[in-house]
Amino acid sequence: MKAIPVPESHPIVELTDTHVVHKARSGGVFTRDRVYALTGADLAVAPGETVGVVGESGCGKSTLAKVLVGVERPASGTVAFRGRDLWTMPPAERRATVGRSTGMIFQDPSTALNRRLPVRRILRDPMDVHEQGGKREREDRVRELMALVGLPRALADALPGQLSGGQRQRVAIARALALDPDLVVADEPTSALDVSVRAQILNLLLDLKERLGLALVFVSHDIQTVRRMSDRVITMYLGRIVEETPADRVTDRSCHPYTRALFSATPGLLHAVDPIPLVGPVPSAVRPPSGCPFRTRCWKVSELCAQVMPEFSDASSPGHRYRCHHPVEEDRSTHDLAQSAREPS
């Protein structure tokens, strides 16, 4: 089993009871309703670790990613970088802290890169903004970054539109690394790419992470990939973190019924022979259910689940915690669970 890195004195970034609330839109117009995009998130990212984030569409994965890199301001709770609260810093200090210590890689490099700038300018831009090094040093760093991500030097003057999808994502990765960050957050970094280049980009990320000692937060719909890339996996449901599990135990040892159901439905996983049925749609993030948000789809639901949001409980294995009143026994087989879900008592 992979060891979960023990945090140094301070995690790189730590969320404490962090909430993000948006104004809801209907037909492009804001309404009085509120969308609870992230609710009560507690999460610490340690130097050098990879945290994978999974959950169905709309559960708050991208919101969590944006909060971690200081792009999204929470409505309440704290976001601390190396122990210092980001949102009580003076704005210039906050921009410098976030800009220097984090990098973000988005889903679609075609829209994330400025189409009018050549590669060398895209890569130099973070150094220009944060006034890092002189002209010569910035040019040297551009060359270094291109080599680091496997881009030929001949492409330095190319525009993004002249590159392949995989090359564009390499540029986006190089830009995220320009200021030598401690943390990179990758939000669906391969889902807009051809299947043939996905593995190359994932391998590049893993390789860079090892070589540079980066912490990586990896958001993806592709559960297999999250499991392969990560040290631990965060499961989100309707804006809540509901479980945190060591990645190599997530298919058969996770305790939250939702995590088990999610992984049981993933083709190609060892235990995905008998999917646990998830009945009905995900409830609205405008009117989340009382108590546990998963209760409307859970086969283990009881009255308590409607009344009380479960606190995090520690499981017997280290680095594993979950929010559930009726957790799955850690060693119960997925096949067995699928039977119970079909015939709730």
Ligand SMILES: Nc1ncnc2c1ncn2[C@@H]1O[C@H](COP(=O)(O)OP(=O)(O)OP(=O)(O)O)[C@@H](O)[C@H]1O
């Ligand atoms: N700017 C915004 N204004 C209003 N609602 C928003 C905004 N951004 C996100 N939301 C809503 O917040 C919730 C969480 O969105 P988020 O994009 O974080 O989910 P996600 O898990 O990343 O989804 P996906 O996997 O589809 O990208 C959703 O209900 C979404 O519609």
